[in-house]
Amino acid sequence: MPIAREDVAHLARLARLALADDELDHLAAQLDQIITAVARVQEVAADGIPPTSHSVPMQNVFRDDVTEPCLPAEAVLAAAPAAEQQRFRVPRILAEE
Amino acid sequence: MDSGIVRMSAADLAAGIAAGDLSAAEVTEAHLGRIEAVEDRVHSFLHVSAEQARRAAQAVDAQRAAGEPLGPLAGVPLALKDVFTTMDMPTTCGSAILDGWRPPYDATITRRLREAGVVLLGKTNMDEFAMGSSTENSAFGPSRNPWDLARVPGGSSGGSAAAVAGFEAPLGVGTDTGGSIRQPAAVCGLVGGKPTYGATSRYGLVAFASSLDTPGPLARTVLDAALLHEVMAGHDPRDSTSVDSPVPPVVAAARQADISGLTVGIVPELSGEGYQPGVLARFAEAVELLESLGAKLMEVSCPHFTYGLAAYYLIAPSECSSNLARFDAMRFGLRCGDDGTRSAEEVMSLTRESGFGAEVKRRIMLGTYALSSGYYDAYYGKAQQVRTLITRDFQAAFEQVDVLVSPTTPTTAFPIGERVDDPMAMYLADLCTIPANLSGNPALSVPCGLSPDDGLPVGLQIMAPVLADDRLYRVAAALEAALDRRRGYPLLDDAKGLA
Amino acid sequence: MTGTVSAASGPSAAVEKGAAVTGLVPFGDAVSRYDPVIGLETHVELGTATKMFCGCPAVFGGDPNTHVCPVCLGLPGSLPVANRVAIEYTIRIGLALNCQIASWCRFARKNYFYPDMPKNFQISQYDEPLCVDGWLDVTIDDPGAEGGSRAIRVGIERVHLEEDTGKSLHVGGTTGRIHGADYSLVDYNRAGIPLVEIVTKPVDGTGELAPAAARAYVTELRDLLRSLEVSDVRMEEGSLRCDVNTSLSPRGSGVWGTRTETKNVNSLRSVERAVRHEIERQAAVLDSGERVVLQTRHFHEDTGTTTAGRGKEEAQDYRYFPEPDLLPIAPSSQWVDAIRAGLPELPAARRARLMGEWAVSAREFMDIRNAGAVDAVAATVAAGASAAEARKWWLNELVRRANEAGADVADLPISPAAVARVAELVKAGTLSDKLARQVIDGVLAGEGTPDEVVAARGLAVVSDEGALLTAVDAAIAANPDVAEKVRGGKIAAAGALVGAVMKATRGQADATRVRELILDRLRA
Incomplete structure (x- = not known):
């Protein structure tokens, strides 16, 4: 199933990328090519094969509920593009989740 | 500056400093001088921290003068990939979106290196967020291969590899997600190791693909790589996926260098069509050499390895699409288009559009696609099953053999610009290295000579069972010793790019 | 949303339509x-x-x-x-x-x-x-x-x-x-x-x-x-x-x-x-x-x-x-299993237990619960009061005061132990209900424990019969016509005399006892 330009636009919105029009066209073609290639995974006979999400066969790795030092306040905001009242200043938020 | 110092191995430098024959300060000065001399041609570094390096070296000299014990690499300079956080240096990951970012914390690897007395010379160039095989995806321009400045040094840890091959540092640290240590090592004539997944901490390593990313050493000799491996590895409670078991005896294995009685498996799936003839020729000779050193050879099929590339290019982009979501212009890094009228969503989208390069955007889009509802099972789910099958291939193979070998990469270093507009061709550079990332097995690339067709280095990849990293060094050291004996001088003496 | 966003026409149209109602x-x-x-x-x-x-x-x-x-x-x-x-x-x-x-x-x-x-x-x-x-x-x-x-x-x-x-x-x-x-x-x-x-x-x-x-x-x-x-x-x-x-x-x-x-x-x-x-x-x-x-x-x-x-x-x-x-x-x-073994008594089981212990109906228990007073009543009972006393003081008195103050009953500045002590003083006859309410006022006002409030305000019931009889006789003498009605069988008229005695004792007499004494005197 080829990747349409609208699909790329939808993905770009999900991924928060304001792609330019020519980029949309270019990426649609490239993604189509790559997806066709990686779709090879569907050829594998994998019935009943469990998925691997972690290559280390470990589980139950936990931390004790003990406090550790926080970052100093000035370090927290040092890299902020904008700050006010000891908080991160961000542009207006459009929609509530 | 004494060019002799910059050509010394890390092991010899450390021994000289420990014995008082060399000072850490003069070793650091020599390397800073070399950087000064060649950096405009190689462009290995994104940031050189000369002052901090001098202070660190002086601290080692003071420690020695006070009679305090020194670590095995104390005073040895190192080139750190710019993907590890450093409190006293910027961390950019080769991306414009992080240009100038100074993290408020050190990565565990950074901290371990400092604590070992290793002198950090600076941060090295890389493909943006470790996505690439050439360093051409760096927002700050490509690094160049010291063997031939018109060619790539590989990637994504190409800056670290170029620095070590160009004698700017005896040691480099890289990260390997699909081959990003082994492939640059191969094309620069270096030793590059990807430890068992989880053996080296990822805390403070800016994530590309969390379930694959593995920090590891780059060096000019097998012993140097082993020494660095030992300093880097070990359990880290800040990384849930960190392996809580003793570090395998890699340094002892590198010193042992004896492979008599070892069974070496050759993977037929990692050979043949699409491989450069010169690469295959050198690989075949190296395998014969291993046999002559007492190893038993055996062909072992790993049928699912051929699906590795496809599975990798679903899993890695999926994880990256999520990992890179935090680069959103809200808390740190670049912010574009915030003119007081635009919404947060618009500012995020504009910043990410201009702050990320083409390859990063391509992979974010690919991963967003693979994870989206309706496609997950057909792509991501299937890729995770392939991962299981590849792991089983490894397990079955290691029931018959002690290690597996293959070429590290199908071709030698390619010319800068050759593959930038052809992502699929670029992705092929990782064909042989990807299976070990998907399964978590340790693997290492060791030079096996120069390709007869272009005179450029060829790497041999060794793969071992999980947590048997020592076997990599044992085989690599044996091969290195035999090749050095036959040649009569170090391989890198043939690197003429900076001559 | 930026220019690359394609509008999903169907659903948004439906949103508009639905919103019209x-x-x-x-x-x-x-x-x-x-x-x-x-x-x-x-x-x-x-x-x-x-x-x-x-x-x-x-x-x-x-x-x-x-x-x-x-x-x-x-x-x-x-x-x-x-x-x-x-x-x-x-x-x-x-x-x-x-x-x-x-x-x-x-x-x-x-x-x-x-x-x-x-x-x-x-x-x-x-x-x-x-x-x-x-x-x-x-x-x-x-x-x-x-x-x-x-x-x-x-x-x-x-x-x-x-x-x-x-x-x-x-x-x-x-x-x-x-x-x-x-x-x-x-x-x-x-x-x-x-x-x-x-x-x-x-x-x-x-x-x-x-x-x-x-x-x-x-x-x-x-x-x-x-x-x-x-x-x-x-x-x-x-x-x-x-x-x-x-x-x-x-x-x-x-x-x-x-x-x-x-x-x-x-x-x-x-x-x-x-x-x-x-x-x-x-x-x-x-x-x-x-x-x-x-x-x-x-x-x-x-x-x-x-x-x-x-x-x-x-x-x-x-x-x-x-x-x-x-x-x-x-x-x-x-x-x-270890986590299960460490579970406390859960509210439903506790409620069933308390209903039995307090001998209240589901309806009555619901009232206590709706008032947010279950823990307070339980603690008051634990401090020695009967369940009936504890319920009475919390539900009749303290819930009203909490409502007046706009606070949760549990947040009132009075401890279950203090409420139990007030109930004890009433039971012993030291306090009348009316005096008990004044003691509660004092505790809530931060004047100390119930005993401290009783002492400081001088609130104990007047139980000296001699003093009471003097007050009764004075009331009868001051209201001869009322006394005559009571002698004539109009028992209800005694209320006026009780009121006069209570006024004279500043409310610190037991009204029931005062009434008994008045009737005794006028019958004699």
Whole structure:
């Protein structure tokens, strides 16, 4: 199933990328090519094969509920593009989740 | 500056400093001088921290003068990939979106290196967020291969590899997600190791693909790589996926260098069509050499390895699409288009559009696609099953053999610009290295000579069972010793790019 | 939204159409024709010492951005490590809700961009929650039912663990709300606090009691969580937050309608009002022939109404996948058994026990519970009062004062031990009920213990018969005509004499005894 330009636009919105029009066209073609290639995974006979999400066969790795030092306040905001009242200043938020 | 110092191995430098024959300060000065001399041609570094390096070296000299014990690499300079956080240096990951970012914390690897007395010379160039095989995806321009400045040094840890091959540092640290240590090592004539997944901490390593990313050493000799491996590895409670078991005896294995009685498996799936003839020729000779050193050879099929590339290019982009979501212009890094009228969503989208390069955007889009509802099972789910099958291939193979070998990469270093507009061709550079990332097995690339067709280095990849990293060094050291004996001088003496 | 966004024409058109119906159907009318189906998603901030995935303190408030580190700020390179106690608390909640505990489960990433979420994904659980398939029995006030109440069993779909987000302050504009704001200021102190989500199965068949059922469930859940000591469950501080799903099914149709999800309903009363309003609103939409739109709605405390948020049909694709930075959780049966063994007596069992011990009916117990006085009464009984005395003082006296003060009865500045002492003094005859109320006034005013108040105010009952008889004789002498009426058999007239004696003793006499003495004197 080829990747349409609208699909790329939808993905770009999900991924928060304001792609330019020519980029949309270019990426649609490239993604189509790559997806066709990686779709090879569907050829594998994998019935009943469990998925691997972690290559280390470990589980139950936990931390004790003990406090550790926080970052100093000035370090927290040092890299902020904008700050006010000891908080991160961000542009207006459009929609509530 | 004494060019002799910059050509010394890390092991010899450390021994000289420990014995008082060399000072850490003069070793650091020599390397800073070399950087000064060649950096405009190689462009290995994104940031050189000369002052901090001098202070660190002086601290080692003071420690020695006070009679305090020194670590095995104390005073040895190192080139750190710019993907590890450093409190006293910027961390950019080769991306414009992080240009100038100074993290408020050190990565565990950074901290371990400092604590070992290793002198950090600076941060090295890389493909943006470790996505690439050439360093051409760096927002700050490509690094160049010291063997031939018109060619790539590989990637994504190409800056670290170029620095070590160009004698700017005896040691480099890289990260390997699909081959990003082994492939640059191969094309620069270096030793590059990807430890068992989880053996080296990822805390403070800016994530590309969390379930694959593995920090590891780059060096000019097998012993140097082993020494660095030992300093880097070990359990880290800040990384849930960190392996809580003793570090395998890699340094002892590198010193042992004896492979008599070892069974070496050759993977037929990692050979043949699409491989450069010169690469295959050198690989075949190296395998014969291993046999002559007492190893038993055996062909072992790993049928699912051929699906590795496809599975990798679903899993890695999926994880990256999520990992890179935090680069959103809200808390740190670049912010574009915030003119007081635009919404947060618009500012995020504009910043990410201009702050990320083409390859990063391509992979974010690919991963967003693979994870989206309706496609997950057909792509991501299937890729995770392939991962299981590849792991089983490894397990079955290691029931018959002690290690597996293959070429590290199908071709030698390619010319800068050759593959930038052809992502699929670029992705092929990782064909042989990807299976070990998907399964978590340790693997290492060791030079096996120069390709007869272009005179450029060829790497041999060794793969071992999980947590048997020592076997990599044992085989690599044996091969290195035999090749050095036959040649009569170090391989890198043939690197003429900076001559 | 930027230029690359393609408008989804169908759903947004439907949103417009549905929004056109603004009327309400009166509640009684609505539930006579439609059966409500409700569901609740409750978020509970756990009371662990540290956050879910880092060692920052998990406490409410604090100066902005002072309880943060690279992990909960989502800085590049940072990694999460799961808090063992948070997992134990979640299992404890699951067990108390009669759930099955997963033998193996994972965290997943829920991907969506929002400025208060540092990584732009939330570590949550998706198709592999820690606890599934349980229930909670709740009792609803039902004046029409036998005993005045009705018991229902609410099914629990799942209990899972995730991390909280930061908090935004919206600046500029006129409302202080998100809409119309010029920009926002974000504090990440709350980001990463462990959050348990408890999701019910759909609850149907409660009819007109649906709003009360929703409230009763949240009340019961809050009491349960409090008894488990896993959270301070303060709705006003946001450590317990509810999303309420409501749909309507035409009576007898058996077909469930489209649901709406009302977000962040943050008091018990609001839970009830939100369900009620949605029933009235959806009935009006259905009556007008439109369809209810699957959507998120927001509840407004001031008006008791809900308004539409973003339409769900064009909502996010969360792209869940297993969190690669965290390993699976596989609670051993020994671990789960140990947690089970450590469970306290749960509220339902405790209530049954107390009802028996106090010898009260379900109705009477419900009154104590509705008054929020169960713990106070229990503690007063433990301090030596009888159950009847304890109930009498708390329900008749202290609840009224709490209401006057606009406070919770449990927050009044009087201890159960003090109430028990007051009851003891009344029982001993030292205080009359009237004097006892004055003692309580004194204690509440901070004048000390009941005994200190009695001493300081000189409030003991006048029990010296000689002094009383003097006062009685004086009253009779001062009111000869009243005395004559009583002698003539008009016993009721004695009240005026009792009043005169009480006035003379400044209320410190026992009125019953005074009456007896007056009648004795006039009969003689």
